[in-house]
Amino acid sequence: MSDPRPQARSLAGIASYHAHVYFDGPAQREIAAWIRERIGERFPVQLGRWHDKLVGPHSRPMYQIAFDVAVFPKLVPWLMLNRQGLAVLVHPNTDSPYDDHLIHALWLGEMLPLDDSVLPRKLKAGEDLIDPVKVNTAPKMEG
Ligand code: ZN
Numbered sequence: 671m672s673d674p675r676p677q678a679r680s681l682a683g684i685a686s687y688h689a690h691v692y693f694d695g696p697a698q699r700e701i702a703a704w705i706r707e708r709i710g711e712r713f714p715v716q717l718g719r720w721h722d723k724l725v726g727p728h729s730r731p732m733y734q735i736a737f738d739v740a741v742f743p744k745l746v747p748w749l750m751l752n753r754q755g756l757a758v759l760v761h762p763n764t765d766s767p768y769d770d771h772l773i774h775a776l777w778l779g780e781m782l783p784l785d786d787s788v789l790p791r792k793l794k795a796g797e798d799l800i801d802p803v804k805v806n807t808a809p810k811m812e813g
Contacts, residue, residue, distance in 0.1 A: 684762040692730040692757040701754045710807040727784040736803045744813045765793045
């Protein structure tokens, strides 16, 4: 008899994480810049471009922070303490962008709508939407 309960998924399925820091208007953009600068000083992450126009599934301007699994236990609590009211989406990168954003995500603060029509359910074999994290910061201090 087969066990009808779902199999637990392995952490090995998580290649890396993203945090998306959202901002709405000039005052929040300044806070987002303050957060970005301090993260660059403290954590080995890949800071993505500013997106003042909406991109992908996102419904508010934002920038992305890509980081390795080992950085999660420092960066995410730091964001909890320092986000100053901004909405932040933290999601794993697995082989399903759809699940990563809509099912397995963690929100700090406000939960924003996402456009699910642009999120593939499964990456095709050989398709590499999960870019390796290319650290572009030079941390000089502890979190
Ligand atoms: Zn992302």
